[in-house]
Amino acid sequence: MRSESKRLYVGEVAIGDGAPISIQTMTNTDSKDYESTLKQISELESVGAELIRISLPDEESVKVFKKLKTKTSTPLIADIHFRAEIAVLAIEAGADKIRINPGNIGGKDQVSKVAAAAAKRNIPIRIGVNAGSISDDLRDQDIPLSKQLTLSALECIDVMEKVGFNDIIVSAKAFGVQDTIETYRALSKSIDYPLHIGITESGTLESGSVRSSVGLGILLSEGIGDTLRVSLSADPVHEVHVAKQILQSLEIRKFHPELIACPTCSRCEVDLIPIARQVEKELKNISDPLKVAVMGCSVNGPGEARLADIGIAAGRGKGVLFIKGKPVKTVDEADFVDELLKLIERDE
Ligand code: SF4
Numbered sequence: 001m002r003s004e005s006k007r008l009y010v011g012e013v014a015i016g017d018g019a020p021i022s023i024q025t026m027t028n029t030d031s032k033d034y035e036s037t038l039k040q041i042s043e044l045e046s047v048g049a050e051l052i053r054i055s056l057p058d059e060e061s062v063k064v065f066k067k068l069k070t071k072t073s074t075p076l077i078a079d080i081h082f083r084a085e086i087a088v089l090a091i092e093a094g095a096d097k098i099r100i101n102p103g104n105i106g107g108k109d110q111v112s113k114v115a116a117a118a119a120k121r122n123i124p125i126r127i128g129v130n131a132g133s134i135s136d137d138l139r140d141q142d143i144p145l146s147k148q149l150t151l152s153a154l155e156c157i158d159v160m161e162k163v164g165f166n167d168i169i170v171s172a173k174a175f176g177v178q179d180t181i182e183t184y185r186a187l188s189k190s191i192d193y194p195l196h197i198g199i200t201e202s203g204t205l206e207s208g209s210v211r212s213s214v215g216l217g218i219l220l221s222e223g224i225g226d227t228l229r230v231s232l233s234a235d236p237v238h239e240v241h242v243a244k245q246i247l248q249s250l251e252i253r254k255f256h257p258e259l260i261a262c263p264t265c266s267r268c269e270v271d272l273i274p275i276a277r278q279v280e281k282e283l284k285n286i287s288d289p290l291k292v293a294v295m296g297c298s299v300n301g302p303g304e305a306r307l308a309d310i311g312i313a314a315g316r317g318k319g320v321l322f323i324k325g326k327p328v329k330t331v332d333e334a335d336f337v338d339e340l341l342k343l344i345e346r347d348e
Pocket of ligand 1: 295
């Protein structure tokens, strides 16, 4: 059961109130470099990023942002720290949402300026609090980090509400998975603004994917979260892939066929792991949400993968293609992937 929240729009993408949980990521090119940022935006779009955030530190990057806005239909989010005037320029340049931390944008007058500009263009603002930006007052209190983060987010919301702005999306992230979970649980009970969830600075591709999957998986399974970003020290294309896998694993959204692959054991008579990898790569180009199995032996394979729609069970130099656990054709090892894909395409 999803937590109830207000519905907001970032460009055409709905967030909150039961809208599909959207996938966002962030460019990591120099945002003053038009060509490389545009190239990265198109790569991110091609793998399924639904919202793309760009950090804008200065006027020059806002000029580039304005040009980028004319080149993509994917909503672009401007990420601004410290300088309210840059946030206002980014809004005027066409940002579909801005992310600020009211704690570092320069007090109530500055927040008020940013909110007025956002209200004029009818775009939401994300209040993005994280463990590194908690005020000294809160940090000095002898309370758990999750409580500090929650209070910090509530203080920021209060600042925005006091200037009359309510189109707010909220995030409050920490590196600690438990800290993050407790923070979002508390926020989901006390506010009805949409929640952007994520584990901040979660690590490299492997460790960050695991931390994010654990943290976001728990939150999503409790119905918490309206949009998400997986933050990885890696090419942001991976952030989109991992986010999709998290949502698909929980059966919240379906993007591609799912691969069931046996872990292999001494019964396996082919080099199965590269075959499974190759099939997984090919499946990313297919949108039908089938379950596809690649199993290492024909004795146990079809039975173990009986929940699969389509699969292959390898034997010595040969493999048996099966549909819903029933064998349909024997193929040579060299043709495993092609024959499996042909069967999938026929089913599409
Ligand atoms: S499907 Fe066969 S090879 Fe794979 S783990 Fe099971 S028994 Fe072993």
